[in-house]
Amino acid sequence: MMLPTHALFGMLLALPVAALAPEHATVALGAGLAGGVLPDLDLYAGHRRRLHYPVGYSVLGGVAAVGAVGAPSPPMIAAAVLFAAAASHSLLDAFGGGLELRPWEATDDRAVYDHVRGRWIAPRRWVRYDGAPEDLLLSVGLAIPVGLHVAPPFDRLVVASLAVAVAYAATRRVLPRLARVLVTEVLPGRVPPALLARLPARYVEDDPGRGA
Template identity: 65%
Template structure:
């Protein structure tokens, strides 16, 4: 799933907590947003492995959730929401497409890495690939209740997520060609090989 979908999913996860504990609303919505985005900070360094922990984020969400119930402060509640949103992100990736340059071709059997078992989880492809039409529809479905409920400064965040998602979905199938051209033809003229070496393999070829 694309990043705006994950970001909105994290915020929506935080929404009931924000409604039930309005004194913590700003903190938990921010935590949900950050937790939804956090795993994808590994986009250029072992994507869906370095910061993706479907099992451990879930365990941390459970432990910190209990702590938040026993000692509900802005910090404890926000931390619990952050880990829950990160866990939902990782689990959501397992229901999406594989980790390849053109995920609509269905050639990869790697969805997200399970560090607990030391193996990759196979993609379910309920959402065929990040930026697919159904991914954008999911973004809209997540955005609607948030738009109707949250106030400043989060309403602009919801709108920005939808705009980014729309642009990404509209151009998604063009991006592999642009990435291949950029990394194989354009950037080698201007960047040293040492910098290009850190680029994900899928940007340099059509494989994983």
């Protein structure tokens, strides 16, 4: 699923905290947003493995939630929501597509890495790929309740997330072609080779003659 969907879902998880403890609303919403985004910081370095921990985040979130209920404080509430959002991100990615450059072709059987079992979880493809029409529909569905129940600046972040989601979904099918041209034709000679070598192999191994 695309990043705006995860960000909006993270803020949705924070809404009960914001409703029950309005004094902690800002902390909870900020943590939900951060937790929804956090796992995808591994996008260009071990994507869906280095920072995706479906089990680990869930355990940490449960422990933090118990602590937040027993002794509520901004740091404890932030930790509970952040880990819950990061866990949801890692788990939801298993219901999307694989790691291939064109996930709508369904050629990759890797969705999210399970560090506990030491193996990849296979993609369910309920959402066929990040930026698919159903992914955009999910973003819209999440944005409505979140947008109706948050105050500034989070209402503007909801609008911004939705705008990014629409733009990404509209261009998703041509992005692989653009990315490959950038990596194979534009960047070589303009950036250090060591930096290019760190990019995922799918950007340079994909067949340029295939349709996006």
